[in-house]
Amino acid sequence: MATVNPPRGMRDILPADKARRERLLSVIRERYLAHGFDEIETPVVEEYDRLHAGIGGDNEKLSYNILRRGLDADAIRAGAEDPKALSDLGLRYDLTVPLARFYASNRAQLPSVFRAIQIGPVWRAERPQKGRYRQFVQCDIDIMGDDSARAEAELMVASLDVIGALGLDGATIRVNDRRVLDWMLDSFGFGVEERPGVLITIDKLDKIGPDGIVAELRERGATASAVDAFDAYLRRPQTMEYNPFGERQIRKALPENAPDEIVAHLVGIGEAVAAGTGATDIPLVFDPFLVRGMGYYTGTIFELAHPSVSYSLGGGGRYDGMIGRFLGQQVPAVGFSLGFERLADLLGDEADADAQAIVLVHDADVPLAELIAHKAALLGHGRVRLERRVKNFKGLLERSAADGYTAFATVSAGMEPGSLELRPLG
Known part of the structure; x- marks a missing residue:
């Protein structure tokens, strides 16, 4: 007999949780629309070749493939x-690969600089564990057609606005640039062919520390002189002075002679974000060891952090080379993805104070026409649900509160619509 549980790594969403998630999504959608982004929708299914074109990194190994129609047993054995x-x-x-295909397909109907919102489920064959699901919602914004720092700044300002609207004050964005990473590894002496493996190790710095990084690089057989140079850089003496995000902070965190063009690009982003947020202290932090695993990033990369949690709440970066794979013509692009599932878990069960949801508990003998009239009279105040009175009255109210209802009234036969006394639940 088939189990009644959902597949591992996937979840049923109960009514109260669904209502809470929709409230969060409405805030996200409303704030992103306010910043001039337009919502689009793409199919949940894409062609196999597109999903396995070498641009999705490790996610390609986690994709769910759909069996071709009409295969017989011999064909399945032959293709095993x-x-x-x-x-x-x-x-x-993810939503980035479909977006690149969407833009290539519909470019003639889109503005030269296109700002997109995509919100929807994605699927990865992850190993299920706490906080990691095989089906989850992504909330992405992307800008295509703009190669300037304006694009990154717009994404960051809009996303910080969303986080503030959700009540998570104090968020910051860690910022780096893939070109900075390439330049650093080159300056230390790492060969081009060994850099992907070196970056995988560097990405563990927060977990295993400098000693662990150096040890792992030596175990990997990385160029010994380059590891020595990197080790010396990690252990260089540093002053404890505080520097806000800007040229001084960036240059201080990097080896000498960092490329002026890249530093200027990062400084420009910081100045624009400061202007857009009105913050006296720019909510950005330069992190020269921020890697992010997606291989399609070509420039700026970033992650959203909040002091209440140790993990990131979102991130993204510039991927100027992806759309050209489909269009045959390079188009600059940069995106930011919010970790919706993490946000939903972090924000908990707070109800929307402006929304009222009413349960009308009625006696069994109340005529149907009266019940519908009572319900119609209250619909302007919010959600209304009819419930027949049962012996376990307290249990009925507790279940209604768990479902997100905020008030109740009792209804007897002959009562006038609009005369009901509403009492709070909980």
Whole structure:
């Protein structure tokens, strides 16, 4: 007999949780629209070749493939070692690859600088664990057609606005640039062919510290002189002075002679974000060891941090090379993705104070026409649900409160619509 549980790593969303998630999504959507982004929708299914074009990083290994129609047993056996022979479609594992395909397909109908919102589920064959699901919602904003620092600044200002609107004050964004990472590794002496592995190790700095990083690099067989140079850089003496995000902070965190063009690009982002947020202290932090795992990033990369949690609440970066894979013409692009599931868990069960949800508990003998009239009279105040009175009256009210209802009234036969006394739940 089939189990009644959802597949591992996927969840049923109960009514109260669904209502809470929709409230969060409405805030996210409303604030992003206010910043001039336009919402689009793409299919949840994409072609196998597109999902496995080498631009999705490790996520390509986690994609769910869809079996080709019409395969017989012999064809399935023959293709057992070749997923492409068995599948022509797959479920999307992120929203960026579908967006690149969307832009290439619809470019003639879009403005030269296109600001997109995408909100929807994605699927990855993850190993299920706390906070990591096989189906989850992503909330992305992207800007295509703008290669200037304005694009990054708009994404960051809009996302900080969303976080503030959700009540999470004090958020910051860690910022780096893939070109900075490449320049640093080159200056230390790491070869081009070994850099992907070196970056995987550097990405663990917060977890294993400088000693662990150096030890792992030596175990990997990385160029010994480059590891020595990197080790010396990690252990260089530093003053404890505080520097806000800007040229001084960036240059102090990097080896000498960092490329002026890249530093100026980062400084320009900081100045624009400061102007856009009105913050006296720019809510950005330069982190030369921020890596982010997606191989398609070509420039600025960033992650959203909040002091209440140790993990990031979102992130993104510039991926100028992706759209050209589909269009045959390079188009600059940069995106920011909010970790909606993490935000939903972090924000808990706070109800929307402006919304009222009413339960009308009625006696069994109240005529149907009267019940509908009572309900109609209250619909302007919010949600209204009819419940027949039961012996366990207290249990009924507790269940209604758990479902997100905020008030109740009792209804007897002959009462006038609009005369009910509303009492708070909980």
